[in-house]
Amino acid sequence: xxxKEINEININNAxxxxxxxxxxxxxxxDPGKCGGACCRYTIANMFEDNYFDKIASWFKTxxxxxxxxxxTFIVSAFHCPNITIDGRCKLHGTKKQSKVCxxxxxxxxxxxxxxxxxxxxxxxxRTLIE
Numbered sequence: 715x716x717x718k719e720i721n722e723i724n725i726n727n728a729x730x731x732x733x734x735x736x737x738x739x740x741x742x743x744d745p746g747k748c749g750g751a752c753c754r755y756t757i758a759n760m761f762e763d764n765y766f767d768k769i770a771s772w773f774k775t776x777x778x779x780x781x782x783x784x785x786t787f788i789v790s791a792f793h794c795p796n797i798t799i800d801g802r803c804k805l806h807g808t809k810k811q812s813k814v815c816x817x818x819x820x821x822x823x824x825x826x827x828x829x830x831x832x833x834x835x836x837x838x839x840r841t842l843i844e
Contacts, residue, residue, distance in 0.1 A: 750801030756792040
């Protein structure tokens with residue numbers, strides 16, 4: 715989805731929630747710069763004691779844990795089978811591309827986005843709703 719389409723959704727969601735501002739997505743996806751970072755990690759909420767062991771056995775290779783706010787997340791390497799060696803998606807722009815991938819990142823609070831935002835070509839600006 716384009717920034718314009720994402721921002722229309724974000725504005726409407728903010729208006730529905732009676733907020734005075736929203737986070738406007740700007741920038742563009744450039745796999746040449748980020749290497750498809752968003753498609754190379756998966757992140758799960760580690761929300762209770764011993765949950766790490768369950769997630770670690772499922773992911774097999776957790777990289778690290780990270781904290782965002784009061785929550786702790788487990789980061790694990792993930793390689794989407796549709797990502798080419800140069801970080802581009804084979805499905806990009808086709809009907810087969812999932813909606814989640816097409817919309818990423820939609821919000822500035824997305825945990826995967828928080829993890830890869832240093833490399834991501836998208837940014838979010840807090841913007842007043844007119």
